Amino acid sequence: MSEASELSAGGTGTMRPPHPLLDIRGLHKSFGTIEVLKGIDLAVSPGELVFLIGPSGSGKSTLLRCYNRLEEASGGSIWFDGQEVLADRIDINALRRRMGMVFQSFNLYPHMTALGNVTLALRKVLKKPRAEAERIGMAALEGVGLAHKAASYPGELSGGQQQRVAIARASALEPGLMLFDEPTSALDPELVGSVLQAMRDMRAAGMTMLVVSHEMRFAREAADRVVFMDGGVIVEQGPPEQIFGSPRHERTRAFVSEVAR
Amino acid sequence: MDRFLDSFLNAKLIATTWPAILSGLVVTIEIAALVVVTGLLLGLALAMVRWRAGRWFAWPLMLFVDLFRAVPPLVLVLLIFFGLPNVGIELPSFAVLWLVLSLVLAAFAEEIVWAGLIAVKRGQHEAARSTGLTETQTLLYVVLPQALRLAVAPLTNRTIAITKNTALGTVIGVPEIINQATTAVSFSGNATPLLMGAFAYLLLFIPIIGLGRLIESRFAWRRQ
Numbered sequence A: 001m002s003e004a005s006e007l008s009a010g011g012t013g014t015m016r017p018p019h020p021l022l023d024i025r026g027l028h029k030s031f032g033t034i035e036v037l038k039g040i041d042l043a044v045s046p047g048e049l050v051f052l053i054g055p056s057g058s059g060k061s062t063l064l065r066c067y068n069r070l071e072e073a074s075g076g077s078i079w080f081d082g083q084e085v086l087a088d089r090i091d092i093n094a095l096r097r098r099m100g101m102v103f104q105s106f107n108l109y110p111h112m113t114a115l116g117n118v119t120l121a122l123r124k125v126l127k128k129p130r131a132e133a134e135r136i137g138m139a140a141l142e143g144v145g146l147a148h149k150a151a152s153y154p155g156e157l158s159g160g161q162q163q164r165v166a167i168a169r170a171s172a173l174e175p176g177l178m179l180f181d182e183p184t185s186a187l188d189p190e191l192v193g194s195v196l197q198a199m200r201d202m203r204a205a206g207m208t209m210l211v212v213s214h215e216m217r218f219a220r221e222a223a224d225r226v227v228f229m230d231g232g233v234i235v236e237q238g239p240p241e242q243i244f245g246s247p248r249h250e251r252t253r254a255f256v257s258e259v260a261r
Numbered sequence B: 001m002d003r004f005l006d007s008f009l010n011a012k013l014i015a016t017t018w019p020a021i022l023s024g025l026v027v028t029i030e031i032a033a034l035v036v037v038t039g040l041l042l043g044l045a046l047a048m049v050r051w052r053a054g055r056w057f058a059w060p061l062m063l064f065v066d067l068f069r070a071v072p073p074l075v076l077v078l079l080i081f082f083g084l085p086n087v088g089i090e091l092p093s094f095a096v097l098w099l100v101l102s103l104v105l106a107a108f109a110e111e112i113v114w115a116g117l118i119a120v121k122r123g124q125h126e127a128a129r130s131t132g133l134t135e136t137q138t139l140l141y142v143v144l145p146q147a148l149r150l151a152v153a154p155l156t157n158r159t160i161a162i163t164k165n166t167a168l169g170t171v172i173g174v175p176e177i178i179n180q181a182t183t184a185v186s187f188s189g190n191a192t193p194l195l196m197g198a199f200a201y202l203l204l205f206i207p208i209i210g211l212g213r214l215i216e217s218r219f220a221w222r223r224q
């Protein structure tokens, strides 16, 4: 709560809602008998960039996927922008387009051009006429520096370019929150920078972001908060200096020093 | 050599038989076109319903698919043509051939399209759903186009195979190419009409094969 009020005090002067944009309480998720999320509490304020780190298998992807119900949580509650996400009667498709998601493996549609990828949901979900969808789509591609690749197919683009198209595809829908699941993990090192730059620009534009990533330099520079997860629980969270500089828990310390090597 | 030419390429017989072969070709084309359209559409529809529905649909569907893929089409044609009148349903031979071949093609097409659907990477589906597309929109705009690209070649082969099976119409009296040719053979005692029949099939298939290749190349979008 204090973070939210700080943000609104230091923000552009517009009134921000006092409540978090995303509020998770006691979230549980099991696959069969295996409990993957064991009671997660996490709140993300408007405009905040939260970094989610943790060892492989700790449940980070599952957590993100519960937010837009690509995975159904087994218990707990999720509030997004004043709406109860896990409610039975929610319009899940309307909700999903307001939570952009970027995947490790890009998942661009190979049979459509970059512009086609970006405009599909604009046309079919938001029912924009083609011309308007293409105008918005071109602006989104412009935003990630790829307007000149609008007519290219994913197979003709580098991994970094594909991921930026995927970012444009999500951001063109004007989501209130962007979820990134290891957006740079599948990229060659020399291509990582361009994707991080696109994310930096997004942050500068005021987007609320929840990022699973092990790009520690980026986290130190851009994150408002770092959350360390292990074994389906949040072990520790705090500003990047704390988590990377003087973690309180042994598990955090071990993980951070492992990743920093 | 002369005897060979006389019994396979008898000029006089060609002159008198070609109208019959031509009318057989027209009937074959009519049936083939009807069978291909209804069979492919039905197969596509079944695969799509299977995608959207659960187990309750998959089990009866498997029964239908396996039955129509396993039993020889000739047996099905005879069974329906001679069996249905016993339960009071009289179908003209043309309709029986159309029905049986459509169902056989649909059974194969459903399996081919289904294999294509499940070969599309899971991430495609998730990416589409995460932008707010409905399950049906995801199927139509994202998954199906990729599945059909994989399916075009085997579907073309099946289309050709089922069109050849129109020759089965001859056993129940559909006046298609082979029926016309064998009738002419039995009147003349000469094999020339059969060779003309073979030629008529060539006329029919070359455009179909060409069309298949054209569709395949149109579907071959650039990939990594």
Ligand SMILES: Nc1ncnc2c1ncn2[C@@H]1O[C@H](COP(=O)(O)OP(=O)(O)O)[C@@H](O)[C@H]1O
Binding pocket: A031, A036, A054, A055, A056, A057, A058, A059, A060, A061, A062, A063
């Ligand atoms: N669909 C699934 N079915 C069964 N187990 C799963 C499924 N998805 C993830 N898991 C398991 O849940 C655990 C957490 O996975 P995940 O959320 O992908 O972790 P992370 O993203 O932190 O690496 C892992 O042990 C994984 O094997």
Ligand SMILES: [Mg+2]
Binding pocket: A060, A061, A062, A181, A182
């Ligand atoms: Mg993961």
